[in-house]
Amino acid sequence: MRDVVAGLEGSRIREVANEGIGREGVLKFWFGESDEVTPEPIRQAAIASLQAGETFYAHNLGLPELREAIAGYTDRLHPGRGSAHWFGRLAVTSGGVNGLMLAAQTLVNASDEVVVLTPAWPNLVAQPLILGARVRSVSLVPRGGAWTLDLEALRQAVTPATRVLIINAPANPTGFTLTADQQRAILAHCRTTGTWIVADEVYERLYFEGDASNEPAPGRPKPDAPWRGEGRSPSGGRPICAPSFLDVAEADDRLIVAHSFSKSFLMTGWRLGWLVLPPALTEAVGKLIEFNTSCAPVFVQRGAIAAIAHGDAVTPALVAHLRHCRDTLVPLLQALPGVELATPRAGMYAFFRLPGQADCLDVAKRLVREAGLGLAPGSAFAPEAAGWLRWCFASRDVARLEEGVRRLRGWFEGQGKA
Template identity: 70%
Template sequence: MRPVVESLEESRIREVANAGMGRSDVLRFWFGESDEVTPDFIREAAVASIQAGETFYAHNLGLPELRHAIAGYTHGLHPQRATDHWFDRIAVTSGGVNGLMLASQALVEAGDEVVVVTPAWPNLVAQPLIMGATVKTVPLTVVPTGDRAGAWVLDLPVLLAAITPATRLLVVNAPNNPTGWTLSRDEQTAILAHCRSTGTWVLADEVYERLYFAGDSANGAAPSFLDVAEPDDRLIVAHSFSKSFLMTGWRLGWLVLPSALTHAVGKLIEFNTSCAPVFVQRAATVALQRGDEVTLPLVRHLQTCRDTLVPLLRGIPGVQLAEPRGGMYAFFRLAGHDDCLLTAKRLVREAGLGLAPGSAFGPEAAGWLRWCFASRDPQRLVQGVERLRAWLDQNQRPSANVAGL
């Protein structure tokens, strides 16, 4: 076994979840998915495909019908970058995870330098490490006081200074898992301009693009690098059907990339998975054709969930939390409970409350907890906060001046 693979850390989220598996009394908010099932019309499209006998291989890059649907969807979100060539820039992948790994395989060689903005979903650091890269992280910083206390923000000059001509790839996830941080259009423009000057590729994980609550965009989506990039820029954008279409278990995603790379990525897909299953692609095509029936109500519901959970958590003495602008997570710190992995395990065992430890997303997030608020019934969030309060009371909850954290 390669030493870099041996040294990969196991998921700390799974470590916590495994402690609660098989217990029906645990309120589970640890994984990044809604507890709503995929809508009927999407599932029915998959069933119809299987019944029609579509059980054979497909094109490496995906069914043409699906790629055209993704191209139309992309153009609808980014009309200011109008192009007739979206189709030629689309590669369908077996999940967003697979798409991100394909991007690393396409761009990163052993010894390359990769910069990753953190805290981040652990795969974003692990994937270039698996390819033999040297990974340099640039942490977001926490606003300590004021109305935005607990918010994670980017120190743009620090990030730009970290990206040099030796940097092969920049990996950035916004809206961010776990913090809810989002990039501004001006920040994206500055990052892209700098990476052009250094010859650095940008891999943008934008799977939470539609889960955006700031209300400052015409189409309801978070700012995207596709809004400011040219078609031939060194930019790959990763997307997934998991979050915005309630399709986490289907394992389907896509990449938007320069058309010059599309054929080569198709070859990589052949050597990884050959292709995505046809019946899953049929379901995804219908999901895009009727997407607003899923995504718009989902975003409204997630905002209700966020607006239910955040004030309740903020009402607990010692909690530091900023309202997330995007994604599906509340990321918070409990004063006096700095070992977040131990705290998360104790909450499962002693309170029946399943949260993800912040340390799963990088050392800079140690001491924080992630709460996925994508709950079909917001009352479950209320119950979860009640359990957290009761547990803190039983464990002599410390009084804290949050502004002084």
């Protein structure tokens, strides 16, 4: 076994989840996914594909029909260049994590320097490490519960020796988002250093700073027809999304952007994503896909085509519900004495710190055992996030969030009396 593989740290989120195995009544908010099933039109499209016998290999880069749909979708989100511009820049991947690993395999040599903006989803650090890179982190800075970017510190960290800069924004777990001006500044600096940017923008549609008048009122979806027929923008204009590097980059910039169907279309278990990359890399990434997974399953890709076709009904309603979940949970947590938490602008997580609880892994395990509450420890995302906890608020029933806070309050008050 390679030393780097032997030395990989296991997922601390899984470690906490394992603590809950066999325990009845645990409220599970540790994983980054909604508890809502994939909408029926998407499921039916996959079923129809299987019934039609589409069980064979497909193009390495994805079905042309799916790439055309993604190109049109990308141009709606980031208009001005036309869908034909995007088509030749797309590679369909077996999940967002597979796309990020393909990006790393494309760019990173052993011993290359890679800089990651942290706290971050652990895979973003582990992937270049697995390839033998030297990984350095630049930490966001918590101020009043909000994690903010020190742009000058990032500039100083990214030098001509830096092969790749990895940024997740909107960010898991912090909810941090970049502004367009920050993106322009980062691009300008990386042009001078020759550094590639790998931007994980999986959460770009789960953004709460847009025009709420174009979105439906918050409400729980109907169990027999989740999200169906809801959420279409009356104006039919550009969908709301977070600032993206695709909006400010030049056509020839050293930029790869990773996306996924998991979050915005309620398709976490389907394992399908895509990369937007310079055309000169597309053929090479196709080769890498052949050597990794060969291709994504056709029936999954058919489901993704349906997801994009029904996106105006699915995603805005999902975002409105997530906003309702956020606006239910965050004030309740902020009301706990000493809790440090800012309202996230994007994503599906409340990232907060309890006073006097520095060992967040131990706290997370104890919450499972003693309060029946499952949260992710902040130390899973970076050493500087020790003492923080991540709560995924993508809950179909907001009453579960309220009950979770009640359990947390009871446990925390019990610690104070001990």
